[in-house]
Structure formats: C-alpha cells, structure tokens
Amino acid sequence: MTTPFSIAAPDLIALGYSPIPLIAPDAPHKGRGKAPGDWRSGAWQGLSRWQRFRDGPPSSFEMNLWLKAPSANVGIVMGTPAGRDAEGEPLFVIGIDFDAADPDALDTLLGASPFSPMVKRGQKGETRLFRARKTIKTAVYDGPDGRLIDLLAGFDTRQTVVPPSVHPDTGAAYVWTAGPVPAEQLPVFTEDDLAVLEEALETCGWERNRTRAATDRPRKPAPAEIDPDDLWSEVKAAAMGNLSAWVPHLDLYGLRKARGGYECVEAWRPSSTGRLLADRKLNLSIQPDGIKDWGSNNTYSSIDLVMAARNCDQHEATDWLRERLDLKDEGVVIDLAAMLARSKRSDMGGWDDDLPEPLRAVAPKYGKIPHLEAQKPAVSGFDVGAQLSAPIGQLPSTEFPDHLTRVPGLVGKITDWICDSSRKPQRGGALLAALTLVGTAAGRRYAGPTLTGTHLYGLFLAPSGAAKDHPLKCCGRILHASTMGQHFGPSGFMSMSALINRLTRQPLTLTCIDEFGSFLGRINGKRASTHEKAITGVLRTAWGSSFDTMAPPEWAGRVGEPIHSPALSLYSVSTHQEFFDNLEGGDVYNGFLNRFLLVSTQRKVEEREPSADKMVVPESITKGMLAIYGGGNPLARATSHSSLSDAPEIIVPWEDGVGSSAHRVYQGLAQDVERREHEAAFLARTVEMAQRLAVIRAVGINPAAPCVTVEDMEWGRQIALWSAERMMTDAQDYMAETQTQRDAMQVLRLIRDRGPLKHRDLARALQHKMRPRDLQDTIKSLEDAGQVVVSEGDRPPSGGHRPKVYAAA
Structure with a gap:
C-alpha cells in the first residue's frame, strides 16, 4: 500500500x-x-x-x-x-x-x-x-x-x-x-x-507581550485546537469560545475587559517583584486564543485556570465549567462484558487492554476521568482491599507501558543491552535493572533538587518462565565490569543483624533477590524469629535515609555503629501470586509496600536468538557507569563513597530553577497525591519516587552537569504513578486473609481476564486445583456478591444440557 x-x-x-x-x-x-x-x-x-x-x-x-x-x-x-x-x-x-x-x-x-x-x-x-x-x-x-x-x-x-x-x-x-x-x-x-x-x-x-493587537470590539476566536488524546478538548473549546459565561464568576482580582477578553492579577502566585496585591499589574491575559500570565510566563487552559482560581481538582473544575457553559453531561459509557467478549488479548492481559485508545492514553496522565463511574469489584469481606477500588481511569494496564522503557542516556543503553543479550527480552524488567544500576552508581554522590537520594527498591513481577532472572544476573555483570563489584550485595539477608552489618561495611549497595516472594514468606512467617521479622523495619528506615545518619539498634555483644547516608538499592523478582501471598496487611499500611517501584507483566515473551553477548558488557556502559560513580577522580570517589560521607557532592537542580516547568510537574504531582488521601497507603511516596527516577535519568544523560528537565520529571511521574496504581490494583486482586478469599480472588481474576468462560473452561484454567463442590460454592458466593453474572450458553450441537457461562459483573 x-x-x-x-x-x-x-x-x-x-x-x-x-x-x-x-x-x-x-x-x-x-x-x-x-x-x-x-x-x-x-x-x-x-x-x-x-x-x-x-x-x-x-x-x-x-x-x-x-x-x-x-x-x-x-x-x-x-x-x-x-x-x-x-x-x-x-x-x-x-x-x-x-x-x-x-x-x-x-x-x-x-x-x-x-x-x-x-x-x-x-x-x-x-x-x-x-x-x-x-x-x-x-x-x-x-x-x-x-x-x-x-x-x-x-x-x-x-x-x-x-x-x-x-x-x-x-x-x-x-x-x-x-x-x-x-x-x-x-x-x-x-x-x-x-x-x-x-x-x-x-x-x-504583532504587539510584544500581547497575544493580539489592542481593540475594543470582541474578536471571533480562532478555531480551537483539537487534541485527539484529550477527553476534555470540547469543554476547553466551548469555554474559550464563550469567556463571558464563566470568567466573571471566578472572582479574579482586578478583573476587567480588555481586547475582546479580560485581564486581571494572578493572585494565587506571589509577586515576582515583591509588590502588594493592590499594586500589581494586570498581567494575566484571558483571550479567546489563549490564557497567559506575562509576569510569570505561565500558560493555562480554561480548566487549568478554574483549578487555580477556585483551588479545586480537575474533576470539580470540569463540572463547574460544564454548568456555566450549559453543556450536557453525556458521560462515558463502557460495556465491560462486551469488551471481554471481543477481547483478542484476554490471555495476555487484563480487561483494560481493550479500552478505547483515548481512555488508555489519558489514564497515566490524569487521576480521574470525569463522569466515568464504572469501578473495579472488590472481594466481599476483604478488609485490606476494601478501600482500593478505583475508577477505570486509575487502573493501569497489566503491561508496563513500552514507551516508558525508551529512555535517552545511560539508562536507555543498559535497558537495550539487557534486552539485546536475552533470549526472552522483558523491557520492563530491563528498565528496572538499569534504574537500580544507575541509581547505585549515583548513590551518595548525587542528590535531587529536594536532597532525595537515588537508591531504589525495584520489584519485577512476571509469570513463571518469563525470563525474570536475566536482568537480575546482568546487574552483577555490569557492576563488576565497571569496577564497582564491592557494591554488589548478597542475594538476601538471613536477619536484621546481617542487613545492618552489610550497610555498616558498605553503605552503597545493590542487592539482587530472586524469588522475593519466598524471601518475604520467610521473614513474615509464623515461625520467623524476631531478627527476621525486623528486616522490613530496617529496609523502611534505610529507604528514607538519604544523606542522613541511620542509627541501628544495639544487641548483646555488638555496638550499633551509625550508618552515614545509607544508599541500599534492591532489584527483586517474583511471581504475582507468590509475592502477594507472602505480603502481610501490615506491610501495606506501615509503608513497606509503597517504598517499592513495581514493574510487572503477565506476558511470556517468545524465545529468539540474542543479538548481543551477555558475557561482554559494552564499553559505552562501563564508561557511563564510571563517569557517574566518580570516573578517574580518586579524590571524588574517596569522598563520596567513604563510610563517613553525609552530604551529596552534586545537587541536581531543576532546569531553569524553582518555578520552572519541571518543578511545576513535581508540584502538580504532589497536589494530586495530596487530594487522594484515601489511597495514601499506596501513594505516600509516589512524589519522591518520581523525583528519584527523574534524577537518575538526568544523571544518565549528562553526569557532568545534570539537571531535571520537564521531560525527565514527566517521565518519572508517569512511571511512579503507574507503579503505585498497579500495586493498588494487584493488592486487591491477590491479597487475602483466608484460603476462601484467595480462591474467590483467583476465580474472579480468571473470569474477568479471560471471560466469559464456560464452567468446563474455568475448571481447566484452574488446572483442577479446586474441588468441584468448592468451585461451585465460590461461584455462588461471587454471584451473590454481584461480582459474577451466571448465564446459560448455547446448547451443544450433539444435544444435552446448556452449559453455564460466567462473566464479570
């Protein structure tokens, strides 16, 4: 063609x-x-x-x-x-x-x-x-x-x-x-x-500092630009075409008509020259072809302006505009059962793989999609997950977005090499390994704009046989090839004292843990010792001790030596079921879980011949790691990586300083998270996680003079939000307090992901792990709870009973 x-x-x-x-x-x-x-x-x-x-x-x-x-x-x-x-x-x-x-x-x-x-x-x-x-x-x-x-x-x-x-x-x-x-x-x-x-x-x-020449008569607005990925384009266009219907109702300071639109003071920001509000210029121009504050150089959409002036979120701002503009609330109607029925990828991912493209496109960008009320069902009686249901706009795909793995700089180079050297490449797992590697090389030397560190707790969840171990093995190869082998930690910790001993000897450490779910099962199990159970507490403390001194506990025969600027990174892998089966409800609410950056997949990649030798780390990667770690400067290495180091050598700034576009992305994310109080157990560290990711990316692009750009921060924001929201969804899907709840969750997942399913096909999908009577009881329980719809299918050509068909409600 x-x-x-x-x-x-x-x-x-x-x-x-x-x-x-x-x-x-x-x-x-x-x-x-x-x-x-x-x-x-x-x-x-x-x-x-x-x-x-x-x-x-x-x-x-x-x-x-x-x-x-x-x-x-x-x-x-x-x-x-x-x-x-x-x-x-x-x-x-x-x-x-x-x-x-x-x-x-x-x-x-x-x-x-x-x-x-x-x-x-x-x-x-x-x-x-x-x-x-x-x-x-x-x-x-x-x-x-x-x-x-x-x-x-x-x-x-x-x-x-x-x-x-x-x-x-x-x-x-x-x-x-x-x-x-x-x-x-x-x-x-x-x-x-x-x-x-x-x-x-x-x-x-053209008039400098004005979008249009001065005129007293109203001017016909230019046609609104349609963004095919923006569900709110029509609301914004209607608002810009009828300013008088809503702008005067915002109570903007000093508002007056000007040049076919309005001008006023942007009262929600401080004066750049220190003037009192009454003395400030009318720098905010609201015209049919755009909204801009010429004092701060900020630009706004109509929804942005309502959010700023009324101090509300996007959902409330959109509703307020619709009411003022007399727009009908047509909403968004989604037939989940129909999507399941026509899904072509139901064996590879969740039901939201088949969401219309505009919805999938905006889901990572916006918290809630206005007027979209369909919610994910929760298992009856499940206390931990009772508050985790979320609108469709907040449910990420089961597959980590591929475009987020295409990264400039060293992070991208490492990701590509890990994939090129694998027989079953998993780009999400490779990216996570690259992030922990670059974060380790930068650890205790670089700090973000708010003095956050660059260490991460990475968690890669994938099915058995999905080649999870290849990125894990590459971490050790890259560290050793980059003369950083002393920072490659053990494959696990038998007790709290073993973990503290490691951090005391080597505060900068990357530890790779295979079968992380089994590791959690051991330290969370009923037979775990006090020293085993205390491991998660040390991990929580170490994650938040960027450039601080960590005071470990003392026990008989050993003095607790202060640990300066611990920078422990984890790269851990597991299956979904094993990880969440061994996670305790307390791990959700004590902050252990939200310290992890989750990348997950349900996909098994087809085997192919690698295009790179997994035993030979490219020179561009080793040189890049060394440039971050300290390069050929022994004094810099000795200072940054000494046990007494308690301050960063390089603070990575926002590009163009505080108040820049990158800084506003960071602030906007903080405001979004703050509004989602009921999800704090999962989102509490999303803002800091996003900044750590942005700093790692920036350092990988330019180790000598890094700065956090708006592209870095937006990329970090999308990954951190995807991780938190995926963790939220998976916790509800997998975590259970009893075997009965665990069985119900597994059945519900299969029906939702692969349904509608005939009874025979459901039994096969369960691999006959449940007795027929128990399966019938579970289906009845889910049907009574309104989570599963039971119907009769077509009668077989050979005659006989019509089969039962199960679909998610």
Missing part, C-alpha cells in the same frame, strides 16, 4: 528526522490530515503520546503498522536531536511556519528570516526548518488579522505536516520548494535571528 507516510518516512529517517503518521485527509475525524493518528480496528484514532518519538525512533512493530495505515499523511516531530553547534551545545530540529495572509506582511517576514535549504509549502505561506538550541521555545505570533507565524520547537513538542501529504481542505499535496536535507545540515537559528524576526513581526502588527 502506497501512502504519503510510506513514501516519505524511510527517507526522512535516513536524513535524521522522526516521522509519524497523520490521520488520513479524508477520514471522518476532527484531526484529519494534520493530527498524529493510529489506524486500529478499521478506524483512525488519535496517536497517543506521540511526543515520545522526539527522543527515540518507533519500534519496528510500530513502523510496520504505520506503513500499512491507509492514506496516512506524514509529519515530522520537532525537537529531534540534530548535532551540536560550534560551542558544543546540543541542537534540535525546529520549524517556522509563515502563515501571514497579507502578501506584504508575508514578504516582510520571509525577508527577515534566515535562509533554509529545507522548505515546504501547503495551502498558504511556507514552513522553513532549522536547528536551534533548547532556549528557542514554541511560540505563537498574531497580528491584527490573525496568525503571522508559528514557531514550532520541541519544547513544548510540536510536529509539522510534510510532503507528499495531502491537504484536507484543498486536496492538493504539500510540496518541497527546497530540500529535504539531512537534519545536521540545517542552518542554526539563534537568539539573534529571533530578535530580528520579532522586530519584523512588530512592523506587521
């Missing part, structure tokens, strides 16, 4: 760009022709999380699907790395879209722009491609008659349609008027070039 995407994508990749498919121009979709799209089940959908392809290419599987998508247009993701400038600073692909409708204005702007050897033209104007430093940001420039220029950069990430795509309105193909050329041959667009272009924009009617 020949499509614009299939024609252009291979050449664009060879030139160093990141092409993505765009929805076909003739598709019945709001984003037709221009929005990133995915062809699934015979229809176009928005391509979720497409911004990730800025930092790394799609998998061969994704590319094969894209090449087969009918009539797919093609776009280039902005922000793709494209070499360095003369000063060694990294450069990224950007585009400047010249949209001025007036011919004279267009000529003026084109004349003020540098030459580019790569230019495309669509319906009007043209787009020129350049390279630029990260300081060149995405921006919109409007004049009296509308849009003049769109500056498309990777920060925030944008994409641009390229030839031979077909324009959805004219039916004509986009064309290259120059180029294309390799990305690293694009000229560099500098801050000086931007200053010259902005001077020309002013001559065309």
